[in-house]
Amino acid sequence: MKITEVEPILLRGTAAYGAGASGAEATDNGDWQLLIRVATDEGLTGWSDAETLAPAAVSIIAGEGMATVGFQTLGSLLVGEDPLDVERLWDKLYVGSAYYGRRGIAMHCISALDNCLWSIRAQAAGMPLAELLGGRRRDKVMAYASTLFRSTPEGMIEAANGYIDKGYRAVKFGWGVFGQDPGRDRELVAAARQALGPDRYLMVDPGWYPTVTPNRMQPRSRADNEKLCQWLGDYDVRWVEDFIHPENFDEYAAVRAASPVPVAAGEQVSTVWEFARFIESGCVDVIQPDLTRCGGLTVAKQVAQLANRVGIDLVPHSWLTHLLTGYSLQLIATLPRAHFVEFNVSQSPLTAGIAPTSLTLDETGCITIPAGVGIGIEVDTQFVAAHRVA
Incomplete structure (x- = not known):
């Protein structure tokens, strides 16, 4: 089998990121979305989404490369290769883009391409992806509703009650207005806890560059981060997430050591080498690789081994389309311990339309992990055709 085509597909939407004052649902990135399609001469196709600066990513995959090793486009490195040789191709992509890549x-x-190759490999084997990743250990996992902070306590209560009505037993509120007014921050978290009650999980994602004005970024100091964790402990928060600059490993370790609330992070960490340093430095209680940023499933498999070795939990970051949900669920199926899957309830019309899914909650707030061939999530090609740009 050979790879015949590597196609970046740029999609355009009209929705704006954000949340309002009421409990009405928030909206994720609804303006641009990148999909990647890898096709083979035997008719097998892998799809993946990617959360990045989409217009620039198109050039990295299918633009004009250079002859020198390290300056080549990713698509040119894959065409003609055997898609089943996934790990070797990861190395080829990493080295082939080393002078302009390695991160970012x-x-x-590379992450999205790697996911596509794993999907093709599972299709070729005629089995669920989890079987190739190490074997299926579970059939379902609890989903947490992942959304943005509303700007009023009343909106928080309304939103939380809506998720309860839908059957969620865990909710994560993040970003939005959080960080602009410390007093309001506490009111919003208190309102969420009040509505969810003592028997449901509440997670908080404060963001790591809270904004006072739209174009003025003000990262918190270490003292501010420690204070944040202290008062979040008053509301039985399951974890506080990704609230320190992603390259400031020392601060993560110091704040985690002082925090009464478990610390979760890692969505912006990439490569197994960086994850090893992050985990071994004692930065987190919950590691959160994003399969469209970390290096794909090839890296995430290794991160799972690192996490298991030191006894911390792994919950993939999966706030994008349900393609990412599908890949994350297949990885979760293989983990020794699995507490949650992140379920993006704030999808815009653009992200929701790409991979509509029948994934639903059962009476315990869990989602069944697809058991069909591949990842169990299909792309709506007609929707993609209607929203793509040249």
């Missing part, structure tokens, strides 16, 4: 947009693209 190039790694996001």
Whole structure:
């Protein structure tokens, strides 16, 4: 089998990121979305989404490369290769883009391509992806509703009650207005806890660059981060997430050591080498690789081994389309311990339309992990055709 085509597909939407004052649902990135399609000469196709600067990513995959090793486009490195040789191709992509990549947009693209190759490999084997990743240990996992902070306590209560009505037993509120007014921050968290009650999980994602004005970024100091964790402990928060600059490993370790609340992070960490340093430095209680940023499933498998070795939990970051949900569920199926899957309830019309899914909650707030061939999530190709741009 050979790879015949590597196609970045740029989609355009009209929705704006954000949340309001009421309990009405928030909206994720609804303006641009990148999909990647890898096709083979035997008719098998892998799809993946990618959360990155989408217009620039198109050039990295299918633009004009250079002859020198390290400056080549990712698509040119894959065409003609055997898609089943996934790990070797990861190395080829990493080395082939080393002079402009190694992290950032190039790694996001490598992640999506790697996911596509794993999907093709599972299809070729005629089995669920989890079987190739190490074997299926569970059939379902609890889903947490992942959304943005509303700007009023009343909106928080309304939103939380809506998720309860839908059957969620865990909710994560993040970003939005959080960080602009410390007093309001506490009111919003208190309102969420009040509505969810003592028997449901509440997670908080404060963001790591809270904004006072739209274009003025003000990261918190270490003292502020420690204070944040202290008062979040008053509300029985399951974890506080990704609230420190992603390259400040020392601060993560110091704040985690002082925090009464478990610390979760890792969605912006990439490559197994960086994850090893992050985990071994004692930065987190819950590691959160994003399969469209970390280096794909090839890296996430290794991160799972690192996490298991030191006894911390792994919950993938999966706030994008349900393609990412599907890949994350297949990885979760293989983990020695699995507490949650992140379920993006804030999808815009653009992200929701790409991979509509029948994934639903059962009476315990859990989602069944697809058991069909591949990842169990299909792309709506007609929707993609209607929303793609040249």
